[in-house]
Amino acid sequence: MNEALAQAERLWGNLLALGGKRLAALGLIGFAVFAMTGFAGYYLSRPTMEALYTALDRDDVVSIGSSLTEVGIPFDVSADGTTVMVPVGQAAQARMTLAEKGLPHSGSVGNELYDKLGSLGLTSFMQEVTRVRAMEGELARTIQMIHGVKAARVHIVMADEGSFRRERQAPSASVIIRTDGGDDRSVGEAIRHLVAAAVPSMKTDEVTVLNVDGRLLAGGPDSLEKSPDNLLGLEKEVSQELREKVTTTLAPYLSLHNFQVSVAARLNADKTQTNETIYNPDQRAERSVRVVKEKQSSQNAAGEAPAGVDANLPKTNKNPTESKQSNDATDKKEELTNYEISSKQITTTSAGFVVEGLSVAVLVNRAALAATLGDKPSPDAMDKQVQQIEQLVTTAAGLRKDRGDSVKIAVVDFAADSGRDLAPIEPPSLLETLARQAGSFVSSGAIVIVALLLVWFGLRPATRALLAPPSDSAPALAGLSELPPPMSALGGPAMALGGMGIGDMGGSEQNFLVDANEDGDDFLKELVARKDKSPQRHLQKLVDFDEQVAAAILKQWIREGAKA
Numbered sequence: 294m295n296e297a298l299a300q301a302e303r304l305w306g307n308l309l310a311l312g313g314k315r316l317a318a319l320g321l322i323g324f325a326v327f328a329m330t331g332f333a334g335y336y337l338s339r340p341t342m343e344a345l346y347t348a349l350d351r352d353d354v355v356s357i358g359s360s361l362t363e364v365g366i367p368f369d370v371s372a373d374g375t376t377v378m379v380p381v382g383q384a385a386q387a388r389m390t391l392a393e394k395g396l397p398h399s400g401s402v403g404n405e406l407y408d409k410l411g412s413l414g415l416t417s418f419m420q421e422v423t424r425v426r427a428m429e430g431e432l433a434r435t436i437q438m439i440h441g442v443k444a445a446r447v448h449i450v451m452a453d454e455g456s457f458r459r460e461r462q463a464p465s466a467s468v469i470i471r472t473d474g475g476d477d478r479s480v481g482e483a484i485r486h487l488v489a490a491a492v493p494s495m496k497t498d499e500v501t502v503l504n505v506d507g508r509l510l511a512g513g514p515d516s517l518e519k520s521p522d523n524l525l526g527l528e529k530e531v532s533q534e535l536r537e538k539v540t541t542t543l544a545p546y547l548s549l550h551n552f553q554v555s556v557a558a559r560l561n562a563d564k565t566q567t568n569e570t571i572y573n574p575d576q577r578a579e580r581s582v583r584v585v586k587e588k589q590s591s592q593n594a595a596g597e598a599p600a601g602v603d604a605n606l607p608k609t610n611k612n613p614t615e616s617k618q619s620n621d622a623t624d625k626k627e628e629l630t631n632y633e634i635s636s637k638q639i640t641t642t643s644a645g646f647v648v649e650g651l652s653v654a655v656l657v658n659r660a661a662l663a664a665t666l667g668d669k670p671s672p673d674a675m676d677k678q679v680q681q682i683e684q685l686v687t688t689a690a691g692l693r694k695d696r697g698d699s700v701k702i703a704v705v706d707f708a709a710d711s712g713r714d715l716a717p718i719e720p721p722s723l724l725e726t727l728a729r730q731a732g733s734f735v736s737s738g739a740i741v742i743v744a745l746l747l748v749w750f751g752l753r754p755a756t757r758a759l760l761a762p763p764s765d766s767a768p769a770l771a772g773l774s775e776l777p778p779p780m781s782a783l784g785g786p787a788m789a790l791g792g793m794g795i796g797d798m799g800g801s802e803q804n805f806l807v808d809a810n811e812d813g814d815d816f817l818k819e820l821v822a823r824k825d826k827s828p829q830r831h832l833q834k835l836v837d838f839d840e841q842v843a844a845a846i847l848k849q850w851i852r853e854g855a856k857a
Contacts, residue, residue, distance in 0.1 A: 524646075
């Protein structure tokens with residue numbers, strides 16, 4: 294910890310010793326180097342191709358490729374075949390060239406048509422046509438947003454009142470789509486409801502949906518029952534769903550390449566209506582009660598005998614005052630009660646589909662099944678495992694024996710390459726990965742090389758120049774570097790430093806040179822020349838040139854002498 298603090302303090306002291314100007318210069322140089330490196334990295338790593346048009350049809354891609362080849366503009370097509378790319382900087386020229394030829398054609402129109410309408414000379418018919426075209430374009434755009442739909446076209450026939458037509462013609466629509474596979478039937482039903490909800494007064498039955506293969510996906514009322522293709526598609530969908538369930542169930546037990554599953558579903562999409570009446574004799578209720586009562590009374594009184602047999606008999610003498618009287622009375626009562634048995638009526642209508650039967654076939658690899666049982670399994674153990682697999686398949690697929698469903702499990706020897714179809718796709722090898730990333734590696738290497746060149750030829754010399762000593766002392770240091778230690782024949786270091794002062798050295802040398810010139814002796818001349826080459830002479834010249842540098846050199850000599 295102390296060493297780290299000491300190093301930090303030493304680094305901080307060195308930075309302070311550089312001074313404000315040198316620190317600012319180093320900061321500017323570093324910023325310039327990083328800016329140039331970033332600019333070089335951006336320039337080298339930018340893509341060489343840019344998208345010209347996306348979401349194109351195959352016909353448009355072919356037409357655009359032919360037009361670009363004619364004018365000499367290189368291009369490339371994406372892996373999915375829907376995007377055309379050109380070199381960077383040539384997109385504008387390519388778009389102008391294609392615009393002259395009216396490409397691409399697949400650009401759908403929508404509400405943008407209203408922006409192109411003029412305010413003069415526009416009849417009601419043109420307005421209506423523009424409205425229908427805009428509605429068709431917007432619906433096509435919306436349909437293309439559905440997952441799996443690559444392209445779509447919509448044709449709408451609006452309602453026509455008609456002057457001499459009693460009945461109003463209902464609106465209708467037809468849609469053709471191009472998908473990438475999957476459940477086209479469910480997509481067709483969804484499109485029917487979408488179009489019917491977007492157009493006023495349009496019913497779902499009036500919308501017809503087809504695919505580019507000419508197969509009817511949805512159309513007319515009860516399209517499921519009237520179109521065999523729709524029923525066939527529904528059977529395929531049910532079979533696929535059951536197959537996925539069985540595969541998911543057996544996958545943990547047997548790997549995917551050790552079994553094959555096939556499912557056949559038989560459906561009945563006929564409409565069924567059932568009427569049922571249930572009578573309960575134990576329960577009864579009075580429906581009506583009728584009571585009739587009749588009472589009648591009559592009385593007859595007369596002086597003569599009533600008419601009868603007695604009137605024809607011979608008369609005898611009777612009292613003329615004798616009278617006869619008769620009474621008749623009738624009393625009648627009738628009661629009628631009606632009872633009704635309790636009943637219940639049930640009406641059931643089925644408009645979907647009914648599974649009439651399922652057939653499941655499973656092929657199991659004998660070697661894989663035997664491996665799960667250990668070495669050399671017995672036939673009884675194999676049969677037991679087959680029965681367990683059959684129970685799993687029956688439960689997973691929901692098979693019913695009362696409905697006539699059947700399942701067949703067969704243990705066979707698979708071919709050597711039978712599992713390749715279901716095997717997962719192998720990842721790209723190392724060489725393929727390197728080949729795909731070769732361009733990125735080249736760009737990255739170029740960026741690193743540019744950064745190293747900037748640091749080596751830019752930052753390093755600039756830093757060295759800023760940290761170097763002043764330029765005026767450089768010649769003196771270069772001359773003194775060649776001097777030996779201050780040891781000479783005339784005396785040691787003490788003599789050179791203390792025997793005489795710098796001023797004495799200068800004065801004696803001056804007198805000595807004058808005397809030598811006056812006598813003209815060759816020996817003295819040679820001695821004077823040798824004196825000029827002595828270390829003391831070089832030291833005197835250094836002192837005269839720069840006293841600070843001379844003092845630093847003397848201190849260094851003293852340290853070296855003390856160490857010696």
